[in-house]
Amino acid sequence: MSEVIDCDLAIIGAGVAGALPAVELADEASIVFIEAGPRIDRHTALDLYWNALVKTPETPYPGAPLYPHPIAGRNDAWYVQRGPEPFRATYLRAVGGTTWHWLGTALRFVPDDFRLATRFGRGVDWPLTYDELEPWYSKAEAALGVAGDATDDLGSPRQQPFPLPPIPMSYCDKVFAEALEDYDIGPVRPTPQARNSIPYQDRPVCCGSASCIPLCPVQAKWDATVPLDQAEAKGARILESSVVVGLETAADGRITLALVQRSDGSRFQVRAKVFVLAAHGIESPRLLLHSASERYPTGLANRSDQVGRNLMDHLINHSSALSKDPVWPYRGPISTAGIERPRSGSFRAERSAYRIEIGNDGWAWPAGAFVWAVNDTAQAGLRDEAFKRALYDESVRHIRIGCMHEQLPNPENRIELATDQLDHYGVPRPAVSYRIGDYERAGLAASHLQHAEIFRRIGATDVTHTQGYFDAGHIMGTARMGKDPDSSVVDRNLCAHDHKNLFILGSAVFPTSAAANPTLTIAALSLRAVGAIRESLGRSGD
Amino acid sequence: MRRRTLLAGCATLALAGSAGLAVLLKPADPLQRFINRSEALTGMSDLDPKLAATLMAAFEADNQPEPDDAALLTAWYSGVIVGEWPWQQVTYRDALIWQVLTFTHPLGVCGSAFGAWADPPEA
Numbered sequence: 125m126s127e128v129i130d131c132d133l134a135i136i137g138a139g140v141a142g143a144l145p146a147v148e149l150a151d152e153a154s155i156v157f158i159e160a161g162p163r164i165d166r167h168t169a170l171d172l173y174w175n176a177l178v179k180t181p182e183t184p185y186p187g188a189p190l191y192p193h194p195i196a197g198r199n200d201a202w203y204v205q206r207g208p209e210p211f212r213a214t215y216l217r218a219v220g221g222t223t224w225h226w227l228g229t230a231l232r233f234v235p236d237d238f239r240l241a242t243r244f245g246r247g248v249d250w251p252l253t254y255d256e257l258e259p260w261y262s263k264a265e266a267a268l269g270v271a272g273d274a275t276d277d278l279g280s281p282r283q284q285p286f287p288l289p290p291i292p293m294s295y296c297d298k299v300f301a302e303a304l305e306d307y308d309i310g311p312v313r314p315t316p317q318a319r320n321s322i323p324y325q326d327r328p329v330c331c332g333s334a335s336c337i338p339l340c341p342v343q344a345k346w347d348a349t350v351p352l353d354q355a356e357a358k359g360a361r362i363l364e365s366s367v368v369v370g371l372e373t374a375a376d377g378r379i380t381l382a383l384v385q386r387s388d389g390s391r392f393q394v395r396a397k398v399f400v401l402a403a404h405g406i407e408s409p410r411l412l413l414h415s416a417s418e419r420y421p422t423g424l425a426n427r428s429d430q431v432g433r434n435l436m437d438h439l440i441n442h443s444s445a446l447s448k449d450p451v452w453p454y455r456g457p458i459s460t461a462g463i464e465r466p467r468s469g470s471f472r473a474e475r476s477a478y479r480i481e482i483g484n485d486g487w488a489w490p491a492g493a494f495v496w497a498v499n500d501t502a503q504a505g506l507r508d509e510a511f512k513r514a515l516y517d518e519s520v521r522h523i524r525i526g527c528m529h530e531q532l533p534n535p536e537n538r539i540e541l542a543t544d545q546l547d548h549y550g551v552p553r554p555a556v557s558y559r560i561g562d563y564e565r566a567g568l569a570a571s572h573l574q575h576a577e578i579f580r581r582i583g584a585t586d587v588t589h590t591q592g593y594f595d596a597g598h599i600m601g602t603a604r605m606g607k608d609p610d611s612s613v614v615d616r617n618l619c620a621h622d623h624k625n626l627f628i629l630g631s632a633v634f635p636t637s638a639a640a641n642p643t644l645t646i647a648a649l650s651l652r653a654v655g656a657i658r659e660s661l662g663r664s665g666d
Numbered sequence: 667m668r669r670r671t672l673l674a675g676c677a678t679l680a681l682a683g684s685a686g687l688a689v690l691l692k693p694a695d696p697l698q699r700f701i702n703r704s705e706a707l708t709g710m711s712d713l714d715p716k717l718a719a720t721l722m723a724a725f726e727a728d729n730q731p732e733p734d735d736a737a738l739l740t741a742w743y744s745g746v747i748v749g750e751w752p753w754q755q756v757t758y759r760d761a762l763i764w765q766v767l768t769f770t771h772p773l774g775v776c777g778s779a780f781g782a783w784a785d786p787p788e789a
Contacts (some may be wrong), residue, residue, distance in 0.1 A: 173774055174759060174774060175755060175758065176755060177746060177752060177753055177754070177755040291781075292783070292784035293784060294783045294784060295783065295786055298784075321780070332776065332778040332779075332780070332783055333773065333774055333775060334770070334771075334777060335773045335774040339774070341775065341776060450786070452787050454767070454769075454770035454773065455769065455777060455778060455783040455787070456777075456778070457783075460783070488773065494743075494744055494761075494763050494767075495745075495753070498739075498740050498744040498746075498763060499736070499740045499748055502736040502737075502743070507707060507709070508707070508708070508709035511708075511709070511739065511743075512709065512766045515763065515766050515767070516766055516767060516768075520769065
């Protein structure tokens with residue numbers, strides 16, 4: 125008989141989605157987080173980042189093999205790729221989750237993102253409207269400490285100002301803004317971001333480390349360890365390095381137990397009144413599928429057969445160039461401005477919407493560290509002052525823009541269990557089937573032309589457009605919410621249709637992807653779900 | 667080859683304490699030759715002997731006892747030994763590139779006062 129831990133609320137996954145409700149509920153309920161990955165030490169992570177030749181988002185967080193996760197540039201490191209195209213989005217398993225290496229962009233979705241089917245005949249509508257979510261966006265902005273300029277709502281009407289004044293646009297942003305003034309794609313605007321412009325939540329202001337991805341050295345960038353610390357201070361427990369390998373149910377459909385295994389093979393169980401599954405877009409459906417039983421032969425919460433399906437990411441194409449005059453990149457946050465208007469319009473009947481991000485990171489991505497620029501200059505035969513002058517003169521003109529496109533839900537894009545390939549814990553690795561469609565390809569083609577025109581207008585040279593697309597690492601859709609239990613996994617309060625004490629939080633519940641970074645919407649939905657979770661806790665004695 | 671590796675190793679050890687410095691920096695010393703050549707190539711006159719010893723040892727370990735000029739320059743400026751893949755990152759924050767790109771700093775290190783990025787860097 126293994127050890128049993130009892131609590132009111134068990135939260136599987138210590139990331140943004142699970143942490144925010146815990147802060148709200150920790151005063152009234154005993155809470156236990158079960159987190160697959162370890163705690164991260166910021167200084168250790170920084171050292172790993174500095175010392176690594178190839179600096180990817182995962183560099184500071186080496187989890188494998190005990191806490192396996194995908195790794196940029198190594199498509200088969202964790203996923204079993206079933207094609208036809210590789211799925212490359214990565215995430216972390218750690219206390220704090222993937223917010224360790226998020227950029228911090230904290231955009232709201234726009235109203236049409238919630239009614240794509242009604243407005244454009246594409247995808248599905250969400251079971252709630254922008255107006256219903258709006259107050260929760262405000263609460264999410266306060267929780268994450270979003271810095272922004274409320275004089276332009278960027279297409280998302282707002283009742284409250286931003287909690288923090290805006291992060292100033294970079295000099296590079298202003299060069300773009302001026303050159304594009306007469307271009308009708310919409311204005312260059314400062315990006316709302318969860319980054320301190322004033323001290324907030326006992327965290328300092330941004331010190332311009334230019335390393336938001338993969339980590340902020342001073343935690344000016346919000347990450348989920350902020351609410352986790354708050355929840356712990358209120359009595360919540362975090363069991364790290366503990367992998368949930370199965371969920372058990374009672375005859376009435378309630379979840380009764382989480383079966384947990386530590387990396388050393390020892391096991392224990394967590395018994396709770398209510399369970400929150402907040403392990404992100406791959407691990408949440410993987411656990412539901414792996415928890416299949418006689419009662420639920422296709423897995424938990426899966427009456428609709430939608431668990432694991434409709435996998436989406438945002439597709440990114442980057443273009444880099446040399447500006448006409450110096451813009452002095454590699455300073456400040458990695459991005460401080462963008463063009464938001466292309467995120468919606470009648471064209472969405474035909475092709476993906478997208479947002480345009482202006483980078484302050486020059487050619488650091490995707491070319492990597494400066495070693496390539498240095499080596500090329502050395503190989504070209506330049507020496508001494510000429511060498512230094514060439515490096516300087518070119519680096520001050522490195523510019524990058526990127527477009528982040530929406531992807532339609534497709535039930536054939538899915539996570540399944542690779543039953544013949546087990547991980548360290550004996551659980552099948554995630555098998556991924558993935559492709560993009562004509563809608564996304566048309567969006568990529570449109571933004572490609574737009575990139576070229578933007579560079580033409582600012583007089584850039586040495587233009588390079590990336591071929592194909594990159595992943596944004598925004599994993600969405602694999603436990604979609606909806607009104608109909610036969611076509612969706614959770615209801616509008618994120619409660620599983622099939623299990624009245626199971627809530628699924630995170631971007632897995634997004635019915636469609638929109639064209640904005642998902643974290644603020646994850647946070648707003650999680651805070652909105654608190655009321656329903658509280659009700660479920662109150663009902664659990666019935 | 668073996669002797670050079672040993673010497674480089676000794677250099678690293680010796681430099682951990684300042685007493686070894688005077689002995690090590692005789693012109694005939696391989697490390698001093700390495701430094702002399704590096705200073706001529708980089709146009710820098712005050713290269714860190716400790717980093718020089720580390721780079722020299724790393725080249726030895728990479729089977730490049732006599733790195734060509736481009737490889738040596740790249741090592742000093744980027745901190746990376748370019749050779750067999752995967753290249754070896756020896757230092758990041760001490761790479762000379764950060765002395766050249768005076769408008770920025772090693773990424774991951776606090777770079778400026780809040781908002782300084784909104785304007786051109788001070789000359």
